[in-house]
Amino acid sequence: MAFNHKHLIDITEYSDTDLMTILETAKAFSQVNERAIKKVPTLKGKTIVNMFNEPSTRTRSSFELAEKRLSADTLNFGGSSTSTVKGESLIDTVMTLNSYKIDMIVVRDKHAGAPYIITQSSPVSVIDAGDGKHGHPTQALLDLYSIWERKGSFDGLKVGIVGDIAHSRVCGSLIPALKIMGAEVTIVAPGTLIPAAPEVLGADHVSYCLDDVLPDLDVVYMLRIQRERLEGAPFPSLREYHQLFGLTKKRERLMKPDAIICHPGPINRGVEFDSYMADHPERSVILDQVYAGICVRMAALYLLLGGADNGLAS
Amino acid sequence: MSTSSPKAVIMDEAAVSRAMTRIAHEILERNEGCDNLAIVGIVTRGDLLAQQLVDRIKEIEGVDVPLGRLDISFYRDDFQTFSPEVHATDIPFDVDGKRIVLVDDILYTGRTIRCALDAVMDLGRPARIELAVLVDRGHRELPICPDFVGKNVPSSHEENVRLYLKEVDGRTSVEIFDIAPGAHVGSAPLGGE
């Protein structure tokens, strides 16, 4: 079995076998995370920079924990204190980091394509921790992991993604990843939140009506709605959105008995769903997703730093 | 990966079987029975040998000794032996206070055993850890010494010693090879080459 990837940016460069390797490896790391001593020496001596040019406490914390549990040295670099605010270009910042003699950059940036720019300015492995509205591959991996844990397979699995697909970096990675694994993807949202060319991402069906599609779905993936955006809002009110697209107790009767609910977090109670569905003991895997995040990030770090550019990927 | 035919078969199936039976007896003798005993095999193949030991002990003492399997991928001290194939570690018992016998097929530099010791220690605090190997081929790079040995096989660095087991390879034998340049050193890969 070969794993010949240096970077994790464009998930479409990964085969179904590659993605399964990551999930299997994540499962092995899950055991480590269940132990009293949640640490292995795997990446001892490796230095990983978490370059978060846009605030994201959850993703950064998840990466940081994953790195520390692999014994890597981590450096959090970013936020309002750094270079971009002082006028330094991304490329110059990365060249500065190179001089620290690092082994990997994990990057979150509000601009699409920033991780690619880094690969062109640095010899190290790069993981995209979310770039603009483009992609968020480790989120897609943790979603795959959570679904795989519950469903065992992706073949023919019907996944519905509900919400702001058009502005979602999650969808940019998740929909292609689900397609690679053989799932069938339906996106559900008002027209203002549907991307211009959903087929490009791999979406099989587009629907404006949650009630229509809910009975067929094995997985209902609710996307976060930005509460803060008011001017130029894509729908008239959160109340109306919740009425039309919220996953509520009333709608549960439409769901398959074994259908599960995912959400990338943080959740908005009363918008994406009511508390009954958000906390549903059988259906909601939202907290499992958070846990999966640590496991798949450990797996990705392990596979990329072990497999890439070491002359051994044969 | 090219593998030449073996230079010699060091142990055949019967020899392996006799050695495992003897090691089982030695373990019981050293531990004065099987109280608090647990057997942990290192994947791949050490875990299968560990199963054989547990079976032998059951035959001898009539007791089911706890069996675990240990994957040391995350504990390697370099990526030279990197494999994306991670096998699950499965230790279905509390290691605290146990007398653990680690089982591996071929003992060579000792680095695998060092990793295994770290891995077991991260799971808890055993009372003691002992080491059983089917073949000791010498060339230790660390101060590690086996407690139970099936057979001592003098070998050179230019040679590779491998165990094949019926369960996964279709035959049981220990064979010695000349190393082809660039070839994999260590256990035979599962599922053929």
Add this chain to the structure above:
Amino acid sequence: MALLLKNAHVVDPSVELDGIRDVLIDGDRIAEVGENLSADGAEVIDLSGKYLVPGLVDMHVHLREPGYEHKEDIESGTRAAAHGGFTGVCSMPNTDPVTDNGVTIEYVKSVAAAKGHCRVYPSGAMTKGLKGEIISEMGDMVAHGCVAFTDDGRGVQGAGMLRRAMDYGKMFGKVFMSHCQDEDLVGEGQVNEGVASTRLGLLGWPAEGEEIQIARDIAIAKLTGAKLHIQHISTAHGIELVRAAKAEGLPVTCEATPHHMFLTEDAITGTYDTSLKVNPPLRTADDAAAVVAAVVDGTVDAIVTDHAPHADWEKSREFELAPFGMIGLETSLALVITNLVKTGKIDYARMVELMSIAPRRILGVDQVSIAAGSLADITVFDADATWTVCEDDFESAAKNSGFKGAELTGRATDVFVGGVATMRDGVVC
């Protein structure tokens, strides 16, 4: 000293010329065109195997001076123009200060006269500061040599504002050049809306954002009677709108760029190459094909470059942070020869119409021809020279070409402006 250009293949549809001729230049004008000419004391240049055409004009060029000399200045921009085979360019007014008054027009002209390597026909802003609020001093600008009005780079957002500007300015007889972009619809759009915007996770710049204003501007041209020229047209439906306006007999013309003809949104990949970030954005293959077809059938009047130089550090950044635009002066002729003439879509006579005659006609500047008495603005090119686009080769101060690495055929070798060589044998004078 007189100059005798021998054995060139002269193509000039304005005088129905297409054959091997000699051209004698005396002073700033052509003295004689004929076969087997000789002139005592004239410097003779043998142009066997080369084409000689009326000097090319690019009517859409950002020279960046005054204000943005770190991107390009009048000297380097006109040097690039000469290198690309142009004898004249129309400069855009989005400078700093904005070219919206006679003084700035005068500045551009005087710097061009002192340091330029081609003629510079300055355009002036339609509205003060390009803000779309107050009509600029059009009369003063025209008095100082302004040839056209445009709020290029942004476009006039208010229909009422556009109407006032056209109703007022039409008395000067100049053309109103429209950058068509509905800001409310386009917003922060980065790439063509559809496949590219979805694939790249970038905000979309929909074709309709351009087409709505093309339709509006045509309606207002009809209302006011002003001459309208649609800039850098990029969509199939936009072409249809112009075609219909022309069929109706309205004074509407339009221009197209090589990048909108020969590149598509598919060129922008996961590498987020910012040299492909242009405004309007690279469109679909169908749009590009429609623009080419319109160049062939005459709906598109002129080929321009929208030469938009930027400093390397401005382009070497995140796609969303990089400015719009690519340079084009030094690749335009070769791209047209390679992709339109050599492929048989148009002939050299049509190319001369698109790149020389029509731009002068639309701008209302003196027409030139390869005939005795005409100003000697002449472009000579080797139609079979093959070369690879390489940034070291550019005379422009900027390197942001979307065609780097392209293998092209055809290249200007000699350029004369008013009888004075601005390029000889591929070297800018």
